[in-house]
Structure formats: C-alpha cells, structure tokens
Amino acid sequence: MIKFIKVEDLLQIRNEVLREGKLTLDECRFPSDNLPGAFHLGYYANEELACIASFHPQSYEGFTGAGYQLRGMATAEQYRGKGFGNQLLNFAIVYLRGQKANYLWCNARKKAVQFYLNMGFEIISNEFEVPVIGPHYVMYVKIQ
Numbered sequence: 001m002i003k004f005i006k007v008e009d010l011l012q013i014r015n016e017v018l019r020e021g022k023l024t025l026d027e028c029r030f031p032s033d034n035l036p037g038a039f040h041l042g043y044y045a046n047e048e049l050a051c052i053a054s055f056h057p058q059s060y061e062g063f064t065g066a067g068y069q070l071r072g073m074a075t076a077e078q079y080r081g082k083g084f085g086n087q088l089l090n091f092a093i094v095y096l097r098g099q100k101a102n103y104l105w106c107n108a109r110k111k112a113v114q115f116y117l118n119m120g121f122e123i124i125s126n127e128f129e130v131p132v133i134g135p136h137y138v139m140y141v142k143i144q
C-alpha cells in the first residue's frame with residue numbers, strides 16, 4: 001500500500017540505504033524536505049515501510065513548465081526487485097500529473113540508471129561525481 005508519509009517516518013530507511021547507516025537521523029534530512037509543495041511517499045509491505053521517495057517543486061535549467069525533483073529514492077534491501085520502487089514512482093507520476101506538473105527529474109546514481117530507464121526517464125547530463133557517493137547522471141521524465 002502506498003501512503004503519503006511524514007519525513008520523520010522515512011529517515012531511518014534513507015540513512016540505511018542511501019547513507020550506509022552512518023549518519024544521525026537529523027543529518028539525513030534534505031533542506032528541500034519541508035519546502036512548500038514537498039511531499040513524501042512510502043510503500044508499505046505488511047505494515048512495514050519498504051520503499052520511500054521524496055519530491056519537491058524545483059525546475060531544471062533549460063526546461064519549461066512546472067518541474068519537480070525526486071530525491072531519496074530507496075528500497076530497503078530485503079524488499080528490492082519486487083516492483084515496489086516502480087509502483088511508488090508510477091503513483092508519484094500520476095499524482096504529479098494531477099498537480100499539473102510538467103516533468104520530474106533527479107540526480108540518479110549510476111547504479112540506479114537502469115531502474116529509471118525502465119520507468120521512462122532519459123539521461124540529460126554528462127556523468128558527474130557526487131563527493132563520497134559516486135557517479136551520477138541527471139535524468140528526466142516528461143509528465144505532460
């Protein structure tokens with residue numbers, strides 16, 4: 001089941017999956033988490049939070065219309081490859097279409113590029129390095 005959740009609910013998984021469990025929960029917050037229009041989604045499997053993603057209004061240079069940025073996409077290790085990430089992102093895209101968003105973009109880890117390609121995203125940047133985390137690409141999907 002997919003739900004809108006509070007940022008506090010997802011910090012644990014964000015830490016475990018995206019920060020190797022090395023940070024305090026407060027250090028896992030993004031400055032964008034509480035921007036106006038920001039929202040967070042969680043996929044629950046048997047009452048347990050399995051997959052998370054966060055979204056906030058943010059345009060990307062060179063693109064017109066209303067853009068949203070996806071951040072903190074993560075599926076707990078034991079729940080990967082079950083289609084939860086796919087379902088969560090599809091839910092978000094349908095919701096964002098209703099919010100009149102025109103496109104969604106993210107800084108995608110190189111390891112996750114295939115996941116986003118499967119979701120219909122395309123690569124729109126050269127490869128770039130995020131310190132400590134590794135190689136990334138900017139990826140984009142048109143919503144309407």
Ligand SMILES: CC(C)(COP(=O)(O)OP(=O)(O)OC[C@H]1O[C@@H](n2cnc3c(N)ncnc32)[C@H](O)[C@@H]1OP(=O)(O)O)[C@@H](O)C(=O)NCCC(=O)NCCS
Pocket residue numbers: 017018051072073074075076079080081082083084085086087107108109111112114115118
């Ligand atoms: C990327 C991630 C969020 C995908 O979540 P998930 O719930 O496992 O994804 P799904 O099960 O919905 O996968 C959907 C499809 O993408 C594929 N896929 C998922 N992760 C993949 C990966 N890392 N590499 C290649 N393919 C991947 C799946 O095989 C599946 O393909 P299929 O439908 O043809 O079988 C998850 O692997 C994860 O948390 N990874 C570590 C953190 C991370 O890299 N987050 C992204 C930051 S940009």
